[in-house]
Amino acid sequence: MSLRQSMAGLHTWAGLLVSWLLFTILFAGSLACFDKELTRWMQPSLHPPAGQPLSADQVRDWLHTRAPDAHAWWMRPPGPREPWWRAGWEPDGGEFQAFQLHAVTGEPLPKSVGGDFFFTLHYDLHAGLNGMYVVAAAAILMLVALISGVIIHRRIFQDFFTLRPQATRQRAWLDAHNVLGVLGLPFHLLMAYTGLAIFVITYMQAGIRVAYQGDAVRFDTEVQRSWEREDIGQPAPPPVSLDGLIVQAQRTWGDGGTAGWISVHHPADAAAVVSIRRRDDSRITDDQRTVSFDAASGALLHVQPPYDPGYRTFAWMTGLHMAQYGGQWVRGLYLLLGLAGCLMLVSGVQLWLAKREARGGLGLGLVRGLNAAVLGGLPLASLALLWANRLLPSGLPGREHWEVRAFLFTWTASIVWAALPLRRDRRTRDQLLLGALLALGLPLLSVVRAPQGHLGVSLARGDWALAGVDLVLLATGAVCALLSRRLGRVQAPAPTPPQRLAEESA
Amino acid sequence: MISVSNSTGAAAGIALRLVAAAVGGYGLAYTATAFLSVWLPLARTDRVMFASLASFAVYTGAILYAFAARSPWRACWVLSALCGVLALGAFLPGGFGARP
Numbered sequence: 339m340s341l342r343q344s345m346a347g348l349h350t351w352a353g354l355l356v357s358w359l360l361f362t363i364l365f366a367g368s369l370a371c372f373d374k375e376l377t378r379w380m381q382p383s384l385h386p387p388a389g390q391p392l393s394a395d396q397v398r399d400w401l402h403t404r405a406p407d408a409h410a411w412w413m414r415p416p417g418p419r420e421p422w423w424r425a426g427w428e429p430d431g432g433e434f435q436a437f438q439l440h441a442v443t444g445e446p447l448p449k450s451v452g453g454d455f456f457f458t459l460h461y462d463l464h465a466g467l468n469g470m471y472v473v474a475a476a477a478i479l480m481l482v483a484l485i486s487g488v489i490i491h492r493r494i495f496q497d498f499f500t501l502r503p504q505a506t507r508q509r510a511w512l513d514a515h516n517v518l519g520v521l522g523l524p525f526h527l528l529m530a531y532t533g534l535a536i537f538v539i540t541y542m543q544a545g546i547r548v549a550y551q552g553d554a555v556r557f558d559t560e561v562q563r564s565w566e567r568e569d570i571g572q573p574a575p576p577p578v579s580l581d582g583l584i585v586q587a588q589r590t591w592g593d594g595g596t597a598g599w600i601s602v603h604h605p606a607d608a609a610a611v612v613s614i615r616r617r618d619d620s621r622i623t624d625d626q627r628t629v630s631f632d633a634a635s636g637a638l639l640h641v642q643p644p645y646d647p648g649y650r651t652f653a654w655m656t657g658l659h660m661a662q663y664g665g666q667w668v669r670g671l672y673l674l675l676g677l678a679g680c681l682m683l684v685s686g687v688q689l690w691l692a693k694r695e696a697r698g699g700l701g702l703g704l705v706r707g708l709n710a711a712v713l714g715g716l717p718l719a720s721l722a723l724l725w726a727n728r729l730l731p732s733g734l735p736g737r738e739h740w741e742v743r744a745f746l747f748t749w750t751a752s753i754v755w756a757a758l759p760l761r762r763d764r765r766t767r768d769q770l771l772l773g774a775l776l777a778l779g780l781p782l783l784s785v786v787r788a789p790q791g792h793l794g795v796s797l798a799r800g801d802w803a804l805a806g807v808d809l810v811l812l813a814t815g816a817v818c819a820l821l822s823r824r825l826g827r828v829q830a831p832a833p834t835p836p837q838r839l840a841e842e843s844a
Numbered sequence: 845m846i847s848v849s850n851s852t853g854a855a856a857g858i859a860l861r862l863v864a865a866a867v868g869g870y871g872l873a874y875t876a877t878a879f880l881s882v883w884l885p886l887a888r889t890d891r892v893m894f895a896s897l898a899s900f901a902v903y904t905g906a907i908l909y910a911f912a913a914r915s916p917w918r919a920c921w922v923l924s925a926l927c928g929v930l931a932l933g934a935f936l937p938g939g940f941g942a943r944p
Contacts, residue, residue, distance in 0.1 A: 341912055348911040481904040534900045542899045544874045545881035545892035548934055548941040561889045648886070648893025655897070 342490050349486040353686055354705075356479045358712040361683045363473055365716055366459040367529075368676030371661055371669045372807070373453030374419040379807040380450045380727045381422075383440060385791025387799070388421050391441040394580035394600060397425050400444060402605070405429065411602045416441040417617070419803065448732040451741050455723065461533075467540075473533075474541055480530045487519055508692035511685050518682035525675040526682075532659035535652060561649040565630055565640040569607035577605075578636040580612065587614040587629040590641060598626065602633060611639065619665075622657040623650060666803075684713055707756045714769035715752030721776035722748035724811075728780065728787045770822035777815030781808040860916035868923035869906035873899040875927045878934035882941035 369376065378384045394413065401411045408427035416422055423444075426436035438447040462469035501513045534541070539554070550557045558564070584597045598617030604610055610633035615626040630640040645653060657663060661672045687709060694702055726744030730737050752769075761768060784792040793812075796805040880895035906923060913919035934941070 344911050345908070348908070352907075478900065478903055478907070481900065482907050485904060485908060531900060535897055538896045538899070542873065542877050542896045544877035544899075544934075545896045548878045549881045549888050549892050551942060557889075557892065561893065646887065646889050646893075648890035648897075652893055652897060 345486040345489040349483055349490055350690065352479045352486065353483040353683075354690055356476045356483075357683050357687050358708050359472070359476045360480055361680055361712055362463070362716055363460055363476060364676055364679045364683065365720075366456045367461075368673050368680065369720070370453065370457040370460050371673045371676065373457045375803045375807060376453030376456070377438075377450070378421065379791070379804060380452050380724070381438070381447050382732075382788040382791055383445075383447060384422055385788060385796070385801075385804060387801070388416070388441045391416050391421075392423060392439070392444050394584060396444060397423055397439065398577075398580050398602070400439070401425055401427055401602075405435070407606050409604065411605055413600050415597060415600070417596075422447065449736070449738040450727055451723070451738045455742070455745075456720070461536075470537055470540065474537070477530045477534050480526070481534075484519075484523065484527055484530065488523070491516070491520075508689065508696070511689040511692050515682060515685040515689050518678050518685060522675050522678045522682060525672075526679050529659060529676075529679075532655040535655045536659060538652070561646065561652075563642050563645065564628070565642065566603070567609050567611050567630075567639065569604040570609045572608040574606055574608050574610050575634045577602075577610070577612075577633045578631075583612050583631050583636060584614060586631070586636070586638070587616075590629050590638070591616055591627060595627075605633065608634065610634065619662055622663045623654040624657055624662065625650070625653060687713075706762075710756035710765050710769065711753040714766065714773075715749050715756070718752055718769065718773055718776065719745045719749035721773065721780070724780055725776065725783070728783050767822050767825045770818045770825065774815045774818035774822060777811045777818060779815075780811050784808065857916040861910050861913075861919055864913075864916065864919040864923055865907040865910035868910060868920065868927065869903045871927045872906045872923055872930070873903040875930035875934060876902045878941075879930040882934050882937060888942070888944050 394415065397413050398411065401408070401413070405411070405427040407430075409430045410428045412424075412426050412428070414420075414424040422441050423439040424436065425439055426434060428434050438452075439445065440447060458464055461473060463472060465472070501517055503510050503513075505513075539546070539557075543552075543554070546552060546554050546557050580600065580602075584600070587597060588595065595616040595618055597614050599615045601613045601615075602610060603613070611630050612633045613628050613630045615628045616624075617626075618624045625645055626642075627644070628640075628642040629638070631637065632639055644650070661669050687705065691702065691705055691709075723741050723745040726741045730740050734740065756765070781793050785794070789795075791801075791804055793805060793808040796802075796808070877895045877899045880898065881891045884891040884894060886894065910919040910923065913922065
């Protein structure tokens with residue numbers, strides 16, 4: 339068996355087995371490029387442009403009245419993409435409490451999962467550490483599929499210019515798979531690798547074991563060059579102004595950097611520490627250079643030195659994956675290349691099906707069912723989540739859980755429908771039609787439910803971040819409607835007998 | 845090409861390659877990370893970071909090798925032997941890896 343043959347088998351099976359999992363990860367990750375814009379879209383009270391935002395001192399007062407004895411307070415000022423305050427606290431031994439505050443009024447916003455839902459789905463499937471390991475396994479197999487794909491590819495350049503959509507079904511899917519695979523290859527390789535790198539310390543502890551005798555805390559402190567001060571058990575004197583400390587931190591950085599995360603550790607103690615992290619969206623590597631002050635006297639306690647080369651490389655890889663640098667055009671490119679990856683997976687699975695439909699084989703029904711359940715079900719469930727967001731009353735207790743339930747209910751319904759022998763030959767058409775209705779309906783629904791942020795208003799305001807969400811929904815709906823019509827026309831004549839190809843029968 | 849075959853021999857061969865890829869691959873990634881964390885001529889934080897970041901490349905390479913090797917048994921013993929050599933290099937020097 340030649341190398342190319344064994345790699346072809348590996349490519350087919352490593353790719354197929356994780357296709358649906360990877361589709362979920364890539365789809366959620368692509369949407370997560372615009373998580374902050376989605377969060378704002380999902381909070382109608384953030385739609386009108388905000389005025390003078392709350393000061394950091396006012397947010398600290400807000401935290402003080404709610405959690406005076408917290409282990410630590412955290413806050414993050416509004417930015418161009420996030421016109422709201424984030425604030426929260428860590429109770430001693432309890433779970434982290436997080437809020438979004440209206441930038442001007444300081445009111446906590448109605449609970450909503452926001453764009454974070456897709457971000458979390460992307461990296462741990464909402465299943466915590468176990469989910470992270472599943473995602474990591476999928477990412478390793480993605481690397482294997484990509485590299486074995488390159489090895490079996492004889493004419494990487496010619497194939498890029500070869501697209502025969504009118505050819506036999508199998509040939510057309512193969513061309514599509516090749517074009518999308520080659521087009522996205524550098525991006526997909528980088529994303530798979532840097533995505534794994536983000537949690538490298540969780541996945542690979544060998545280095546800490548031999549070089550730090552397993553002391554992970556010591557390693558973390560050393561690489562991040564972080565600094566802490568223990569509490570001393572005495573009550574805290576009145577604190578100095580946080581806003582003044584922010585100005586002082588900016589003077590310390592001296593490069594126009596602005597404040598990102600601000601934390602107050604053991605705020606009720608005389609040894610309370612204010613730490614201010616720099617936020618830098620202009621570079622791939624955001625080193626978050628932290629400045630720490632004494633909360634009571636305002637004395638400068640510590641300035642975090644630059645990272646060592648190893649950790650800087652890690653931060654560069656993380657930054658490359660997270661796409662917080664470079665502005666909306668870079669994020670738009672990430673979104674498109676991510677979706678190209680989704681289509682590469684779809685065409686790969688269709689290619690597998692087209693080949694086996696010709697000669698029959700095991701698992702055809704299972705693969706078709708999984709396609710309907712995941713490739714159709716996940717986008718429909720995502721649209722259902724947005725519908726729930728618009729329809730649920732803002733005062734509903736546990737509102738964010740109902741959003742998730744709408745998502746899960748729709749996905750479960752898609753899975754059940756995929757398993758039942760109902761309208762099987764028209765399944766894709768039905769799903770596309772439903773997707774078109776859901777996507778086109780959302781901008782209309784917003785006219786009623788988000789009067790200060792629907793498309794007419796946001797376009798008139800030149801508010802492209804907000805209008806963009808609705809425009810993408812309209813485009814998605816239009817594409818779904820067109821495809822559904824086209825499928826209806828293609829299926830009408832009797833199917834031509836499938837043709838087998840001697841070549842590339844992986 | 846790997847296909848669903850009637851021959852039990854072929855199925856056993858694929859199962860063996862799968863084990864070599866998953867277990868042997870992780871073993872090789874683990875021991876290579878440990879080995880590099882001890883022996884790279886760098887400061888301790890950099891040794892650990894660079895070695896750890898390289899581990900996924902090692903894992904991927906090992907999986908590809910497990911399916912490219914001439915025979916399933918060969919994949920198993922080559923990966924095991926490499927793991928053994930790297931583990932000896934990483935764990936024998938004792939406290940040397942913990943130098944700053």
